[in-house]
Amino acid sequence: MKEIAHRMFKEVIVAIVIVFILIFIASLFVSFYFKTTILKGFEITLFRIITIGGGGTLGNIVYVALIFIILGVVYVIFDRFVTLMSETNIVGGFLMASKLSSIKNHYIICGAGRVGTHVADKLKEFKEKLLIIEIDSKIVKDVRGEGHLVVEGNCLDEDILNKVGIKKAKGLIACTGKDDSNVFLVLKAKALNPKMKVATRVNSIDAKDEFKKAGADVIVAPEISGGHELAEKITGKRK
Incomplete structure (x- = not known):
């Protein structure tokens, strides 16, 4: 059970890291395009992702593509979490412990x-x-x-x-x-x-x-x- 949990935990961490790398690359691109700091580029990127676009046709395409990638990664994280819960029976173990304690x-x-x-x-x-x-x-x-x-x-x-x-x-x-x-x-x-x-x-x-x-x-x-x-x-x- 520990091996399964450890493997899936690593997969989730990798997925989260991918999201941050994509956002960081987008922030670099935005900071270069608008000739501003990376921090400001990061703020603009997050704002555009949340509001879905707002940066012209090309900008919208880039941001929408980024949103779909992030949603895909979030789905993978959720899927691995559900699999982890079912394969390790965490919920069942918690309920069993609760019954045994009472x-x-x-x-x-x-x-x-x-x-x-x-x-x-x-x-x-x-x-x-x-x-x-x-x-x-x-x-x-x-x-x-x-x-x-x-x-x-x-x-x-x-x-x-x-x-x-x-x-x-x-x-x-x-x-x-x-x-x-x-x-x-x-x-x-x-x-x-x-x-x-x-x-x-x-x-x-x-x-x-x-x-x-x-x-x-x-x-x-x-x-x-x-x-x-x-x-x-x-x-x-x-x-």
């Missing part, structure tokens, strides 16, 4: 996979405030398209967790597909906000004890519980 009593969902998005949909149905942290830019785009507030980044990064207001959050749900990542996330979340409720997805039933030691308040194994539910429903038995 959000509190919310739930943080780490991971926007199938489990994470289902959790988000249910929390939204419950009218709860939430945001999602996801590292995959394609998934981020898709989930944002569904209307969720998503921050792109690594949920194991403490800076990202602070950015999404973990110290003001009501709860955190660890939904990554790796148990070791979820354990580490539970530990970090509890360290940053001990009062916050932390729920986690567990992929291996053998890892449950690790999550309990890490301080998880809620431990759910979606695949295991889903399998048990299927067996119970088809047999009508329950243990």
Whole structure:
């Protein structure tokens, strides 16, 4: 993003310099023609540009041509500015920062996979405030398209967790597909906000004890519980 901004900034500066060079050349010509100082020539040039001409037929042609060149350069500057805004998403970044600074009593969902998005949909149905942290830019785009507030980044990064207001959050749900990542996330979340409720997805039933030691308040194994539910429903038995 910085490279794009730097390149476009240079292009805009070049365009502005071209405008000033053209005006300076015109001022030199005017000062020579009227046998006056360059400063006076500059004043006359600006006046003629603003009033579009006023210096005879030839003068009008020169000034009108100069005006069109300046307008062309201004258009280029405006076009590069719009491109810069869209490619770097400056406006979107500003709005995101504004939302993140004001959000509190919310739930943080780490991971926007199938489990994470289902959790988000249910929390939204419950009218709860939430945001999602996801590292995959394609998934981020898709989930944002569904209307969720998503921050792109690594949920194991403490800076990202602070950015999404973990110290003001009501709860955190660890939904990554790796148990070791979820354990580490539970530990970090509890360290940053001990009062916050932390729920986690567990992929291996053998890892449950690790999550309990890490301080998880809620431990759910979606695949295991889903399998048990299927067996119970088809047999009508329950243990």
